[in-house]
Amino acid sequence: MFRQGALLLATTVLFACNESTPVSNATHTLTLEVATSQTKGDVYVELYQGETSIETRWLNPDALRQPVVFSDIKQGEYAIVVYQDLDGNHELTMSGPIPQEPIGYSNNPRLMGPPSFALVSFAVTKDSTQKITLLDYRS
Template identity: 35%
Template sequence: MKTLALVITMTLTTILSYSQETYTLTVSVDNVLNNNGHVLVGLHTEDTFMKGKGIKNAKAEIHEGKISVTFKDVTPGTYAVMLLHDENDNERMDLEPNGMPMESYGMSNNPMLYGPPTFADAKFELTKDTEMKIRF
């Protein structure tokens, strides 16, 4: 009986020691051009960046040109946030015939770009609860 109790205690201790702390990431935008549609927000790893949906995704309603989204239970790591003001609610970025975006977008670090974004432009380390403001 003592051996069984010892094995259970050691097993639980091992499992709990491997559990990883998680954090909360809050993303806000306060310069949405209008209240049409929604803002799509994606939390990405390098593997998902610019390839569709992120590892966590949200669809935010716009109120007076502002949105806020909170991602909970995010494990520490390197991420990038991408946002799209989906004015016509078609769940994709609309493009001009020349390939230029017709809808506003933004990403973590607020880089000023003259071409497609890269993960390196937008990446950040999540090591604590974080609040981030992104501009369109």
């Protein structure tokens, strides 16, 4: 089983190649919409600014009926990782390199391994919305 901390460390290492330099002190609202076919299992959301994790949240799946809102977001490059904890252990369960729980990233890449920051990053220069569809790699 792959521990959540190891996932976050691996994701952070992948993102470490990117530098994010805010160009202004202005802040924005980032809205996240998450689509999942599962009705059970808390949802873990992590927002990165460059290589730095700046916010994490555990959400009940019912909370996903409403968008997730991040306020006071500075201009810069961001990425989001989301997974649904179907077995309730608050860790992303893996079978070898394959996630055994639904997972998704900003920009919704279809993956054959951990993503690069360049693949999942997006610029925040104004209020914006990201839509992430959780993929179940078990099927």
